[in-house]
Amino acid sequence: MSFVRNILSGDVDFNKRLNGSNFTGFVHSAFKRTFNIQCFDSGELYTIACRSIDNAPNTLIVDTENTSQWNIEVNDRVFVEDKILYISNKLALNISQAITWESLLPPYPSNEEILLHNVRWAREYIDCQGKGGGIKKCSKPLNPFEAETCKMLEQRTKSLLNNLAMNRIDLAIKHAVSLVGLGPGLTPSGDDFLTGLFTTLHMEHSPLYEHRSFCEKVTKKAKSFTNDISYSALEQASIGKVRESIISFVNSLLIENEDDLILSLNKVLDIGSSSGTDLALGLVCGLEANIKAGGKPC
């Protein structure tokens, strides 16, 4: 065995899964700071990430700078023995001391005043600092493909939000599905936008909370429309489970602390290339839809 490392923290459900039964699987994909494992039994994806990545559903955080040093390769066998997660004979991850983390969204506030102000502020901030080329239009598209992608994203997000606002859920589902797999990057912009939007529908007491089943309906219809990695995040978001940086951003939208808001929004914007911007805009649009549905103008 070449390397042994401790797991620093991990998603509560993933921890349970590893402790409770004979987990076996294989490496699905490997990147510089993360690799994904696919479970043989369920086909579900799990992620092993280095410490610079935030906690997320189905994710374990390892005490390391990067994961590429271990030469993890696609199809490496994965199994658990005595609270140790083995990746072939290359790596042993000690899960016994991992701090458990759970994706818990805050409830929607009874007084929307601060939220309303912060959402407006966040939209302006994203307009200035967000990355274009996905949901946010790019001032100079790289090529006609990018221009057309941005145009389609704009039309489809608009149609989705309009129908959601008018309670036409079937039509909203249709337009949401048309966004899945649309856009650049490993997690297409449409998927990231929906992840953000789904998050807001799972805030307890939110005006659109009653429509949260909309999210699962979309993901069920869209399974074959995007790649496994992106689908995994979308599927988790459809049941209200999202990564830690998104939860921090939602939390800071509910309080009056601009420093906190900038820090947490920047962390979201730093995700991927344009993914963070797409996610943040999904969240902002979702919250605006909630505020409208609650009767206050945005």
Added chain:
Amino acid sequence: MLVQALIKPNTYFDSVSLMSLSTKANQIDGVEQAIIAMGTEMNKEVMKNVGLLTPEVEAAGTSDLIIVVKAETDELCETAFSKINDLFTKKDSGKKGKSDVKYSTISAAAENNQDANLAIIAVNGAYAAREARKALENDLHVMMFSDNVSIEDEIQLKNLAHEKGLLMMGPDCGTAIIGNTALCFANAVRKGNIGIVAASGTGSQEVSVRIHEFGGGISQLIGTGGRDMKEEVGGIMMLDGIQALEDDEETKVIVLVSKPPASSVEEKVLAKIKLCKKPVVVWFVGGDEEKITAAGAHFAKMSKEAALKAVLLAGADESKLNKRALNIPLIEEVRTKLTAEQKYIRGLFSGGTLADEAMHAAMEKFDNVYSNIQRNPEFRLKDRYTSQEHTFIDFGDDEYTQGKPHPMIDPSTRLERFIQEAKDPSVGVIVMDFVLGYGAHEDPVGAFLPAIIEAKQQAEQEGRHLEIIGYVLGTELDPQDYDEQINKLLAADVTHASSMQNAGLLAREFVVKGE
């Protein structure tokens, strides 16, 4: 035009790599369009809409990576695929140095770089003040490149810096040289014993390169930001800058550069000069000689004069200096070439103070000088797209840069205007600056050359001589090739002026006859 596709089955790259590869693939020679994306149904729909759908793309799955290239020939497509494959291979080979470390906050950057003592703030103006405050609170000097910061924030920041004994350069400060390191739009100049405090970016660049040309060197160049000399701000940074240079052992002579300051600020600055133990040269565009000399300072009417006085005060031997006098025979020659109708100068500048200096030279002889930066509202351009009589335009002014980079980086707006002015039969002389240095366009003269050649030919066909004066602001140490830039001007039959002062004076003298 051919469209070819390459599919990489079950291939995942992180989004940042995909975007970076996509941008580089679109820059490959001969490629009209290159797409690198996941093979989802929706992405295929986009490809269909833009005419890039091939049978291979149609057959690709959601976990496949699609590479599509549109180019003129098979050969170009093949070459592009080969280059894109190279890009994929090279993706992880680069080693990252310390300079690649990215911090989310000023505090984190300060904590992890204990030796750092200066922060450059170049974020959107709406957030710049907050970041600058954090930097000052972390005991860092600040150079704020950002503009659109409120004057209230500027005053607060400058007061905070003053209390803490720090420099607050900016907002809208584009030029500084601190500890022999050029920051933002500065030129590469020799290190020396002359310190500059400037409320003008290109003004300070001009003085620094002239000092360099006269054999002198710069100890520090402290920028204040253009509003520092306004009454509301009160010259806080100008006064602190003078003090900093007085305390700086390397600095023997101080030069102050500014557009005309508010009179209350000018008084404060002159009072400060009176107490200063080092010789001070003052070049305030349109400044009052009597007041300045009464304060014990050395008055300079123009930029070259300021540089010359500074190097002489720093100990240079005047007899050995080439002061680059005006070429009088050339003035006579050009006057004979211009028709009676060709009465006007059009000054098209990327540097604000350069425009101001040339405009002031013209105002000494003409009373019909218009500009977007004229202080007298009567002589402000009524329409920024249309010149009036003698016109001098600062293309770096906000009204010309909305949504566009500064003309020192992107010459397009000024180039369009040049073409327009060259067609005007009442124009005798067009005078332009070409600014070199860090951050500036890599070939500013080259960007204008085809248009200059065409304009000259067109004028000749119409039976008139179009006189163009070009001034290259730079040094032989700048990243661009200084000599090559001048040679390009000369090859296009452009009159090369050796300084901004000479450019302004030549432009004025060339058309005096027509007035």
